[in-house]
Amino acid sequence: MDHRAPALDIAIPGLAFGGRQVLGELRLRLPAGHCTALLGPSGVGKSTLLRLVAGLLPLPEGAWIAAEDGAPLTGRVAWMAQQDLLLPWLRLRQNVLLGARLRGERTDVARADALIASVGLSGRETAWPSELSGGMRQRAALARTLMEQRPVVLMDEPFSAVDAPTRHRLQDLAARLLAGRTVLLVTHDPLEAMRLAHHVVMLRGAPATAEEIRVPAAPPPRDASDPAVMAAAAALLESLAAAA
C-alpha cells in the first residue's frame, strides 16, 4: 500500500435529492497529510459530502473527486462514523481484524493487538462489544479504522456520542494516531475542529457553499486551554449559530 497520503480535490457543481437542492457549487481541497474539519448547521449536507468522497453515493454529473497523485481513491479510504459500528457478534480483536478478514488477507493479530493497546484497551481483546462502555467502543472503532492503513480517513462526527472528558482524550489519541494521513473530519463541535484541524471549512446557506475559516497558528493537536484556540472556537460557534 502507498503510505503517502494524497491531497484531494473535490469539485461538485451542485447536488439535488428528490428535487431539493442539497449542495451548491462546491470546491474543496484537502491538503495532503492534513486534517480538514467540516462544520455547518444540521442538514446542510456535511454527511452527504462525506459519503460522496467515500464513494457511497454516486457522484452527480459534472462532479469529480480526485487524488492529486492521479490514482483512484477506491480502496484508499477508511471510514469512522458517529456510531462505533462494531459487529456485536464478534469479539473486539475480530472486529479490529474485520477488514482483513473480508479481503481474505492473512490477519495480523500482533498489529491488531498493538493498535488495541495504543487506544488503551489492552486486556480487552476478547471482550464482546456489549461488555464495553460507549467510550471504549468508540476507541475500538478508532483502532479498527487505523488497522486499515488507508491514507485517506473520513470521520463523521466520530466522538459526538461520548462524554466530554472521553471526547477530549479521544481527540488527542486520534490526532496522534492519524498524523500524516489526509483526514476529512465532519463535526458539530467548534472546539474539536480548532483543536484537531489544520484547516476548517464551514458549509452554510441553502444550497450550501463552503467557506474557509482561519485557524490558530500552532500546529494541531492544539491545547484546549490556549486562548487563541478558545477564541477561535468561540468565534466559530458564533458564526455557526448565525448560520443555523
Add this chain to the structure above:
Amino acid sequence: MSNEPPIPNADPRYFGLTADGWARVLAPLLVGLLALGAWEWAVRANDVPSYILPGPVEVWNTLLRDWHTLSVSLGITLQITFAALLVAAVLGLLLAVLFAQSRVVELSLFPYAVILQVTPIVAIAPLIIIWVNDVRIALLICAWIVAFFPILSNTTIGLNSADHNLLDLFRLYGATRWQVLTRLRLPTAMPFFLAGLKISGGLALIGAIVAEFVAGTGGSASGLAYRILEAGYQLQIPRMFAALLLVSATGIAIFLVMTLISHLALRSWHESAMTREKG
C-alpha cells in the same frame, strides 16, 4: 479511563435464584395448584361422573396407567412436529435468503406465502390427505404449512434490517455480496429467525394435531390427536384429558427448548438475551 463497563446484576440469590426469580416461578405455580385444587373439589363435591368431567387426580392416574399407549402416540406426534419444524426452518431460511437477494423474487412469491398462511389448515387438510397417499407425509405437509410462515416472515425482516451504516462499512471494506450475506445479514437475522422458530415450534405441534384430527381414524398413524378422538368415541373422558395434558405439556416443552436454544445462541451479544443491571 473513566468509562466502566456495565456492572453485573448483584441482587442476593437464594438457592440460585433471586427473589424476583423465585416469585416468577412460585406465583404461577401457586395459581395452578389452587385451580387444580378447586377443580378436584368441585368434581368431588358435586359427584360429577368421570365421563362428564374427570378430576385432575383421575386424569393423572389415567395418564400413568395408559402411559404405554400414550407415549407411543406422543412419539408419533413428536416425529411429525419436529420433521415439519425442521423442513419449515430450512425452507423458510433458504427462501428468506432468496428474498433478500432479489426484490423481484420477494415481490412475486411473498403474497403466495401469505395465502398459504391465511388459508385455514382445517379446510385444506382433507384435500392434502386425499392427494398424498402416505398419511405421515400428508400430516407433515399440513404441519409444515402452519409452521412455515413465521420463520419465513421473521427471517426476511431480519435479513433486511441490517444497519445501513454497517452495509456502507462493508462496502468500503470491499466485501462481496456473499460476505455481506454471511457476515452481516445472516447474523443480524439470527435473533429474528430464532423468534420465528419459537412461534413455529408451537404452531408445528398444532398443525400436526389438527391434521391428525382431520385424518381421524382413517389415518394409520395414531398420534395423540387420534388417541383423543378414540377416547372421545369410547367415552373414556379421563384418557382424553390425559392425552390433552400430554399435548399441552409437549407444547410447553417445545417452547422452553426453543427459548433455551435462542438464549444459548444470543446470550453473548444480543440485547434480548443479555442480563443487565436494573436501570
